[in-house]
Amino acid sequence: ELILMLIHFLDKLGLAKLNLEINSLGCAKCRPAFREAIVSFLGGQVEELCGDCQRRLGTNPLRVFDCKVDKCGEIISRAPRLMDFICQDCREHFEKVQGCLSLFEVPYRLNAKMVRGLDYYTRTTFEVTTEFLGAQNAVVGGGRYDHLVRDLGGPDIPGIGFAIGFERLVSMIPDRDHDVSRGPLLFIAALGEKAGERAFMLCNRLRMKGIHVEMDYAGRSLKSQMKRADRLKCAYALILGEREIEENSALLRNMHESAQEEVCLDDLEETIEKLAR
Numbered sequence: 337e338l339i340l341m342l343i344h345f346l347d348k349l350g351l352a353k354l355n356l357e358i359n360s361l362g363c364a365k366c367r368p369a370f371r372e373a374i375v376s377f378l379g380g381q382v383e384e385l386c387g388d389c390q391r392r393l394g395t396n397p398l399r400v401f402d403c404k405v406d407k408c409g410e411i412i413s414r415a416p417r418l419m420d421f422i423c424q425d426c427r428e429h430f431e432k433v434q435g436c437l438s439l440f441e442v443p444y445r446l447n448a449k450m451v452r453g454l455d456y457y458t459r460t461t462f463e464v465t466t467e468f469l470g471a472q473n474a475v476v477g478g479g480r481y482d483h484l485v486r487d488l489g490g491p492d493i494p495g496i497g498f499a500i501g502f503e504r505l506v507s508m509i510p511d512r513d514h515d516v517s518r519g520p521l522l523f524i525a526a527l528g529e530k531a532g533e534r535a536f537m538l539c540n541r542l543r544m545k546g547i548h549v550e551m552d553y554a555g556r557s558l559k560s561q562m563k564r565a566d567r568l569k570c571a572y573a574l575i576l577g578e579r580e581i582e583e584n585s586a587l588l589r590n591m592h593e594s595a596q597e598e599v600c601l602d603d604l605e606e607t608i609e610k611l612a613r
Contacts, residue, residue: 338496339433339462340540342476343442346464348546349509354475356437357447358462360430361398362422363482370421371397377415384411401449417448426459433460440540458482462498466508475508476500521612523565523591524551525558527577534601535576541605547612565591572611574604 339356346354362370374397382390385400389408392399400412422430437444450461461479478498486492522542526535535551542549550568552561558575565573575587575596586604589596599607 337436337536337540338478338498339437340440340442341543342464342478342498344544346476349505351466351475351505351508353466355465356442356444356462357450357465358433358437358444358460359447359450360419360422360426360459361451361457361461361479362418362426363458366421366423366426367398367418370416370418373416373421374398374400378411381411398451401451412449419446419448429459439537456481456484456487474501475504520548520550520568520570521572522547522549522608523561523568523570523573524549525561525565525573525575526551527558527575528581530581531576531578534581535574538574538604542608545609545612547608572608574608 339358343356361367375393378385378389378393378397378400382393384407385393386403386405386408389400389403389405392403400408401415403409403412434444447463450463451457457479459480459482462477463474464476465473466475476498479496481495481497483492484495524535524539526532532555539549539551550565550570552564556564562573570591573589573591575589580586580601584601585598586601587596588599588607
């Protein structure tokens with residue numbers, strides 16, 4: 337969803353000719369074997385590499401894929417690919433990411449050379465590039481940081497994020513009037529796995545249409561979700577559970593008037609769009 341949000345954000349800025357590139361860096365279980373393969377492959381060609389790549393080979397071999405020197409690029413193009421070494425868990429995870437992007441018709445391409453510049457990335461990494469900036473063409477870069485919080489002394493919980501080149505971004509934004517952002521129109525309270533999947537799709541489809549929607553991703557109780565909707569001052573809350581999925585319906589609650597009505601799931605997007613007008 338982070339990537340979907342980012343693409344939607346860049347689209348709203350009116351940016352053109354952007355390309356989404358993704359890769360998987362694997363995890364602590366599968367990356368060591370790839371590291372050994374890279375060191376072995378480049379070991380006999382050290383003197384042909386630039387000074388930076390020679391240094392990287394002894395410190396962090398994956399960083400050689402970042403090199404912009406043509407001679408190094410030609411050598412690296414023949415190097416082993418990480419996707420041939422990743423474990424089954426990482427492979428399945430990456431396939432799910434690609435499946436989600438395809439589900440929402442987000443075009444992307446695989447870039448086996450993408451390693452990102454920081455060592456704490458794990459599994460999926462991504463960049464958004466443009467044709468307007470020459471060799472330094474990345475506008476946004478990000479990915480997963482599964483163990484960064486732990487490495488900084490915190491609990492072992494995963495993280496995700498991205499960084500934007502602000503000056504690059506501003507230089508690409510066309511001149512136009514900007515709308516003042518609105519508060520949340522809708523909070524989707526989902527109960528159960530199937531309801532969560534349906535809510536996820538609905539949430540993102542509505543966001544693509546410019547509607548401010550929030551939802552819960554932590555599997556909290558209905559009471560907790562409704563409290564959050566109230567804190568966010570959402571105008572409406574949509575309650576969607578396993579029973580509602582089976583009956584092809586959902587409860588739409590007016591948070592200001594405490595009134596609710598049953599709505600058909602087939603007409604849901606149209607109903608919410610009418611509320612946004």
